Structure formats: C-alpha cells, structure tokens
Amino acid sequence: MLQAVEAVEAVPPVRRRTPGGWVSGALLSVALLASVVLAVGIGSVHVPVGDVVAVVLRRFGAGIDNVTVIDDRIVWQLRMPRIVGAAATGAGLAIAGAVLQSLTRNDLADPYLLGISGGATVGAVSVLVLGAGVAGMAGGPALSIGAFVGALGALALVLTLSTGRTGDLPPARTVLAGVAIGQICGAYTSFVVMMSGDHDAARRVLAWTMGSLAGVRWSSAVVLLVVALLALLVIVACAADLDAFAFGDSSASSLGVSIRRVRWLLMVGTALLTACLVAYTGAIGFVGLVVPHVIRLVCGPLHRRLLPLSALAGAILMIWADTAARSLVEGQEIPIGVVTAVIGAPVFAYLLRRESRTR
C-alpha cells in the first residue's frame, strides 16, 4: 500500500492552467464595455470614441452639451439599441447552450434543442408568406409575435412527446423529440415557401432563418436585456445543481438535487429564453453551441464560473458579429449567422486542437 502511494506521488501532479474566475470576469467585462463603445463608432459614418462617450454620458444626465443632433441620432437612436440587443442575445444564447449541454450531458446540445428554431421559423414563415397579403401584417412586431408563438407551439409539442409518466424529461428522449418536431417544422417551411411562388418571400424567409439584428430598436433591446439578465440570475442560482449533474442523474440526486424539478425548470426556462430571443433576432446559430465549450476549455466546467463568463463572451462575440454583419459590405447586411460561424469556428477549432495536444 505504501509503495503504491509513493509510486503515485512520484508522478508530478498535472496542474490545470485555469485563470482565476474573478480575473477572467474582470477582463471580459472590460472587453465588453470596450466592445460596446468601439462598435457603436463603427459604420457608414464613423463616430470617434470621445463623441460616443459624450453622447452616452449626456443621455445618462451628465451635464454635457457639445453633442451634435446627428451624433446623438446615430449613436443613441440607431446603433446603441442594436448593440445592446446583440449583447443580450449573445449572452442569452450562450447561457442557454451551457445549461442544455450540462443537463443532457451532450456536447452537441444548443439552445434550439427543444425545437425552438424550427417552431419559430414556422411562425415567422406563416407571417412572412401567408400574412403578406394582409395589410401591415408582414412588419416587425407581427413577425416577432408569429415567431414566438411558433416557438412555444414547438416547445409544447416536444414536451408532450418527451415528458414521462412520472413527469421526468429524460435527455435522450427529449433530444429525439426535438429532432422530430424540427423535421416537421422544416417540412412545413419548405412546403409553404415553395408553394407561395413568391421569390421575395423566399428570400426574406432565408434571411430570417440566418438571423438579423437589423430590426432591433430600443423597445425590443430593453426586452431582450431584461429577459437575458433575468435568465442569467435564475440560472446562476442553479449553478451548483448543474455541477451536480457532472456524474449523471443518480449522482446529482444523491447530492441533494431534485433532478426532475431542476431539469424541468431549466429546460423549459432556457427554451422560453431562447423563444424570446429568436422572436426578435431569428435563429442565430453557433454562439450557443460554441461559446460554452470555449469557456469550459479555458476556465473549467464549474458553473459558477462557466455561466457568467459564457454570458460575457457570448455578448462580446455577438456585438462584433453584428458589427461585421452591418458594416463589412457597404449598403447591405450579411446574415449574422454566417458571421458567427466564420468568427466562432476557427477559434473553436484552435482550442480543440490545443486541447487534443495536451490530453
């Protein structure tokens, strides 16, 4: 026995290089603030950082009067709501992805796991194509409402299919139910778009499925921000419960977690969060899948760190993705889903490669 212990101690302990949670949090917070200020200045009209700060300070009641009406309009009315909306959406998608990956113990889980994107697309398509004939129906609010209702409908179907007799939501069955409902929604969407014979509608549907923050004004940005912050608060309160799932259901249960209640609360909660985000921005991919993995690789898998850091990183990634989407091509919007994939995939590939070399 003694020999065995000595043999083990001869191996130098492998220290995991994880930066401290507070340090990473502080760095990311500063980066988020800097991203907001810098991204607001970027666009067809460049606004210097000093002017951006002046506009924002004046809006918050500081006695500054050297702000031009044009600057105020560009910074505060046009760009700021979009950036706030982007940050909230990125943060929300990242934490939803982190939670669903942990609860289902599935690395491929993303915020759209429970059929949310498929359902939202059905709702959006119904408004875009079928409602186009009705005067005023194709506008922003109707689209959001349609998408939200569609997402809730799909969620209800998935829950009906997968909830067991005892009220449990077994991850495997839930994932499969999500896939099934997603397929049905996809079939409906293709059918309606092909049958409508309206090329413009088809284009708009395609654009919607790849996501865009172009329609976000202050009213929607505030809703997105409140929803994301509320979700973050609830989910961070469950951080220890999520940690307890590391070794599976039985282990979580023996650590005092009411697994049925926690899984239901968090799965339905993240689905509602995602439905709200999708309603305003469309189904933006990649952020919810990749950001939690990146943070796990850098800062470890414990949720009291993972969740806030994922939220910050998701917000930053989304701000820059949206900035690229609106400013890279003059006079045209690139779908933001394309940008998130182009930025996110190489970062993810690099980290995976680094991980596979060290382990």
Added chain:
Amino acid sequence: MTGLKTGQMTSQGGVTVRDLSWGVRDRRILHDVSLDCPAGTVTGLLGPNGSGKTSLLHVMAGLRRPAGGSVRLGEEDVHDMSARTRARRIAVLEQHSSTNLPLTAGQVIELGRIPHRGRWPAGRQEGAEEIAEAMRLAEVTHLVDRDWQTLSGGERQRVQLARALAQQPGVLMLDEPTNHLDLAHQIDLLATVRELGLTVIAALHDLDLAAAFCDHLVVLRDGRVVAAGAPPEVLTSDLVDDVYGVEATVGTHEHSGRLHVVWHDERAR
C-alpha cells in the same frame, strides 16, 4: 432460510427497512424486503447478479421512490426528507462513475459540499476543513490537482469516497466499491470505511471480504431477502450452493481465524 431478526432496537442513525417493494413498469424487482442496519455498523448486501442489490441500495438511499414499504433513518422516513436534507445524511458511492467534463480531483471532491452550500457563493472557504479531512481519510490529498480523466480506477474510487465523506454523512452506501480495485486497494478501502464509525451499507461480491469487514450480512435472491445475520450464521455451504448455485466449503482459516469460502467446480483445474 435464516430468519430475519425483527423487533430489533434501532438506535438513532441506524437504517431500518420494512416491507420494501419496488419495480420498473410492471416488473417487480424488490419484494417485501426488510432489514436492520444498526448505527455505526457495517452491513454487507450479498447476492448474485440481478438479485436487486443495486436497486435496494438506490431505494434505501432515497434515489428511487418505493412502491410500498418504508426506509427509516433513525425515526425519519428517508423518502419524506427533502433531497438536500437526505444528501447531508446519506452519501452514495456508485459502482462506476464517469464524466466527460475536464474536472480536477479536487473539484470532484468539492461536489460533496453541494448539499451544505447556499444558492449564492458564501466565500471560498466553505467546507475547506471538511474537504481536507475527507481527503486525508480517503488518502487522496496528493491527488487534489490531478485531472479526473488521468486517474486510475482505484484512484477514482478513492476520490469518490472523499467526495462522499465531504458530504459528512451519517450513513454511507457503497455499491460494489471494490469492483475495479486490486487486492491491496480492496482491503484498504473496506478497512478505511470500517474505521470511520459510520453506518455503512455495502453491496459486495467477494464473500471472503464481506465476512472479514461486515458486522451483518443480508443475502438477496430475486429481490427477496433469503438470509440475514452475522457472517458465520449466514455464510454456510448450503447458502452458497442455494443462492449462487456453486458448491462450496466454508471454513475458518487456521492462522487468521477468519471465515473463508472455498468453492468447487469440476471445470476448474
């Protein structure tokens, strides 16, 4: 069939199981199981594969709700406790534990503090002493910074034992804890657990180890208790033949004085 000692006094902290039944869908797996695990003693659950040892442990630990009967810890029904209260009093060491997360051994052990912690972080040092003590008892202090994925089977089992002890339970339930361990580690683990003075209930396969480290043995077959009592009363050649279908001689070792089981089978060399 050795009769079960009923009407035994259960001191505070002992586990009492009465007429417990449990099943999955229509299949009944445990039938009217009754047993007593007095406080501070080690009870071994024996029985062939599929006899219901793991199911019984899970129901006794409160992880599954019984179809009938009760499990009491002291005076309280385990299934009426909140999950959190239960986790502070009963810790479980699973037969096999795996994760795909990049956790360190120290982080795994810290999971044992979850039932004692509040929703919001209350400072880093919560439970630091308890964790240090648990690591010392399980002899894993030197592993604290190691990556869980790089640990051997025996190290993992000891780290999980430390996690269970960090819960500061009164009752420790072990499901075939010696499964992946070599002989030295098997003896070491059971000796450690025995010295803790907790109420221990362990499903075991090795009859010699069970006889050496348990105060009581309970033998299950097809979800029913077929024998219970002190090791010499329970472990007889008739019982081994009856329950496992293996011919055996049960004797006392001449040097150690311990009970040991020697089996016979014409297919063996």
